[in-house]
Amino acid sequence: MADSKRPASPTPSERKKLDAEAKQKEDEEQSKLPYKWTQTIGDVDLTAPIPANIKGRDLEVKITKTGIKAGVRGQEPIIDGTFPHPILPDDSTWTLETTPTTPSSPIGKELAIHLDKTNKLAWWPHVITSAPSIDTSKITPENSKLSDLDGETRGMVEKMMYDQRQKELGKPGSEEEGKMAMLRKFQAQHPEMDFSQAKMG
Structure with a gap:
């Protein structure tokens, strides 16, 4: 008889x-959000x-270190809230861009915001903390950056990113000492790469 306290792991x-x-x-x-978003x-x-009749001066966009409020003046904001990270x-x-108008898409402009x-x-699991989350563990790092690295280095960078996510979730990451040693070795092998902004555990 299976132990009811421990559900069996799902099969593949x-x-x-x-x-x-x-x-x-x-x-x-x-898809229900009033905006679309992507991230690297x-x-x-x-x-x-x-x-299409809205001009740039009709928009109100306020971007701070910790939050955003954007939309058409006098109307409900398109987005208004706090970022998950600074x-x-x-x-x-932000820019107001004209988009090609088609019969199925009569809207002729879009607000584009870069953070x-x-x-x-x-x-980021979401742009603002009040919005539905995505599963960040399913994100594949952009190939344009990581594919330039050799296998061992790429694995280390992905491991660092995994550890960072674990830390933010309050979970233990992998061995901190080993990670620092690997990073020091990598820095020695690649003095041309700038790690001054890298945040370690």
Whole structure:
């Protein structure tokens, strides 16, 4: 008789089904947001459709280190809340861009906001803390950066990013001493790379 206190681990096929269901729920939640957003390890970009008759002066966009409020003046904000992590407001920007108009998409403009992360080793679960979360453990680091590294180094960088996420969740990361030793070795082998902004445990 199975111990009811410890549910059996899901089989690979069950795990795949659970992951697919979680992803579908996540996608549905994200699709209901009034904006779309993407991220790299270093920044976050979001876009929101704007009526074609709106000019830049009709918009109100306030970006601070810890939060954002953006939308059309006098209307409900498109986004208004606190970031999960601080940003660099001086390196963050917004623009009002014209989009090609099609019969299925009559909206002719979009608000584009670029946010520069302070912590370059953290994935964001959402743009603002009141929005639905995504599962950051399922994010694959952008290949354009990591594919330039050799296998051992790439593994170390991915491990560092994993440890950072674990730390933010209040969970123990992998061996801190070994990680520091690996980083020191890597720095010695690659003096051309700047690690001054890297945040370690």
